């Protein structure tokens with residue numbers, strides 16, 4: 001492992017009204033990683049990112065960013081990071097080029113380097129063709145790409161992106177993912193927050209699932225899925241059929257099925273087991289004996305949705321908050 005871009009030990013952040021937004025957070029992110037905080041609204045993602053980027057002072061624990069303590073050396077931290085907030089900070093009345101030029105001035109990029117830097121970032125953000133159009137005419141995805149470009153003008157080795165794709169359609173989101181991958185390949189460490197399981201899965205080298213202000217698990221998407229333990233047997237039940245709890249009781253009565261491994265899903269039940277394939281017949285027989293019709297069943301690998309359920313004990317739907325019209329924490333399958 002190379003140098004640590006982020007080294008957090010026992011971070012606590014309690015707001016002045018007593019809200020304990022973040023607690024007991026330990027985290028190490030090596031340089032070069034594309035790291036994600038995954039969690040629903042209110043989990044503490046923004047608060048954590050604001051502490052890491054010196055916008056909030058921790059109320060406990062120690063936080064080092066690029067080797068600098070955020071309390072003792074906030075200027076050095078700010079000099080070496082880029083930050084893209086949830087709300088875009090670009091000026092709609094300015095063109096893409098003018099927005100980046102303005103950021104260059106704000107970050108003190110030497111005058112002689114500005115023109116080259118602007119062209120380089122317009123290219124990276126895939127906005128060279130529309131460089132002289134006003135941001136007001138841009139789509140949501142283009143605005144986000146421009147916003148991220150303005151956070152990179154001073155060539156920070158580490159950039160924070162707070163929910164960079166929330167509210168975007170899948171095509172725009174894919175384009176942003178490619179852009180972030182390019183930035184990361186060029187050597188910039190990226191720490192982002194997301195409510196999207198698919199985003200965490202596809203984009204991030206490692207993720208921390210954050211829930212109620214605590215990191216509940218950290219690892220690569222593959223590691224986390226492996227930790228779920230085995231495969232998942234989905235059983236689809238008739239919507240107007242018997243009570244799903246009765247179905248759960250019936251399945252739990254089958255040999256080799258652990259009751260705690262049975263979850264209620266939108267379509268019926270899912271059973272996680274190292275022997276998901278072997279227990280299928282027993283599960284179907286148990287449901288038939290209880291006169292519960294089965295519409296379909298399928299064995300599959302776990303998704304991050306299953307990871308989320310396993311580590312938080314909550315369903316994605318239970319924590320879903322589609323207040324902004326998007327579909328956060330939507331399953332990736």
Ligand SMILES: Nc1ncnc2c1ncn2[C@@H]1O[C@H](COP(=O)(O)OP(=O)(O)OP(=O)(O)O)[C@@H](O)[C@H]1O
Nearest residue numbers: 015017019021039040041042043044045046047048
């Ligand atoms: N300024 C504040 N004062 C008091 N409580 C706050 C403040 N800002 C956030 N909180 C609370 O802290 C908790 C964590 O909020 P935070 O914004 O960090 O979550 P989040 O995971 O980023 O969610 P979101 O997706 O909504 O941004 C929530 O309970 C929130 O209500």
